Amino acid sequence: MQIYSIITGSGKYIPEIVVKNEEFFNRTFTNDQGEVLAKPVPEIVRKFQEITDIQERRYLSSEYNTSDMAFFAAEKAIASAHIDPETLDYIIVAHNFGDILHNNVKSDMVPTLASRVKHLLKIENPDCVAYDLPFGCPGWVQGIIQANYYIKSGDAKSVLVIGAENLSRIADPHDVDSMIYSDGAGAVVLQAKESSSPIGLLCHKTRTDTLNEAHFLKMDISYHPEFADDTLFMKMNGRKLYEYALNTVPQLIKETIEKSGVPLTSIKKVLIHQANAKMDEAIIQRTFKLFDLPLTDSSRIMPMTISKLGNNSVATVPILYDMIIKGELEGHQINSGDHLVFASVGAGMNVNAFIYLVP
Known part of the structure; x- marks a missing residue:
């Protein structure tokens, strides 16, 4: 045991x-x-x-x-x-x-x-x-x-x-x-x-890239020259972040899945951080391409909440899980025996993922 x-x-x-x-x-x-x-x-x-x-x-x-x-x-x-x-x-x-x-x-x-x-x-x-x-x-x-x-x-x-x-x-x-x-x-x-057999969190992987990527997300003053004060706001280099995500997230997900020993075809859901629907679609398509497998309909494997909830950072993935497990996201459910991927990308720059087998 x-x-x-x-x-x-x-x-x-x-x-x-x-x-x-x-x-x-x-x-x-x-x-x-x-x-x-x-x-x-x-x-x-x-x-x-x-x-x-x-x-x-x-x-x-x-x-x-x-x-x-x-x-x-x-x-x-x-x-x-x-x-x-x-x-x-x-x-x-x-x-x-x-x-x-x-x-x-x-x-x-x-x-x-x-x-x-x-x-x-x-x-x-x-x-x-x-x-x-x-x-x-x-x-x-x-x-x-x-x-x-x-x-x-x-x-x-x-x-x-x-x-x-x-x-x-x-x-x-x-x-x-x-x-x-x-x-x-x-x-x-x-x-x-x-x-006596593996359940729950099976394996994980994390990476941090800072040499050239550390400041893709940073704090800075307002873009408006007449803003009232020097309050610091979150600023994002959207193009660089998009490129970084596509170059790192699919590969990290692939490595995590391979580490688990679970075939991609057994993965039921990919619960991924959501900041841009087009970016997430590109990430899941590229992930399947790395495994030389086609993906014609990502909606069945990658549930999305971004259209109604936007990007709430660290809250995105746990909210997504809770909505599915409680039957609040139409067309999606999680059952015992399902293999799930949880993954995220963001400021740092950091990327991580873990594979989870539902008990």
Whole structure:
């Protein structure tokens, strides 16, 4: 008998404020030189939707913060797992900007979001260790990988892994890329399970490229030369990021699948971070091409939520999992015996993936 890591519960928090593309029609968009874009804004927005497939996104209401979303998702995951929160050995919260007040765009990370979540959960157990994981969009996937190490080593039996992000408050309103970003949180409980045959998390792989790629995503002031102050916003080199993702993600997924010993034809779902529908389609097509296999309909294997939820960074993959496992994503389901790929790419630049066999 060996110890494996299995997901026993999941939860999510999707903010209630829906922001449709039409709400950007009155924006003034500028380029990185501070020049107002020449094309009419409605035309810019329509082209944006054509490329990304984003039609609307969710924004967090002013009374809540990132740690609140993390707490809401955590509560649901704990209830779903039917465990006493006092038995948790670790709480890992993946995020990138901490808490950001709606009227004060500054990152607040003291105390850590994990400590704030543990406080909100009213956990007294001092042996429940809470810490944050800033790792770009792949943060939640990396949190699962770290939790698996704790479980495999015998250091933990139960770990709560949360991905929560509030990108709407860190986006430059004069940057076209601001239409990509959204808010949300997803969480799972990962627990130890003895088994005579492999189950749960089978294998994983992560890479970090920094020599030439470290600053494809970075913080900088507004593109608009008359912006009121020197507030720092998230900035993205979209073209370079797109090229990086296509050159690294398919290969890393291939290597992870091969490491698991599971044939590609046995993979039922690829749950991938979603920032651009066209990019994700190119990634899955290139992955199949690396295996010399055709893929005529990616929709059956790669579920998508980006059209309605946008890109909520570390929350994307756990929200996607929770929606499927709870029957909330039409046309998709996860069953016992299914092999899944979880994968992400983002700031750092970081790429990671793990193979999961549903118990």
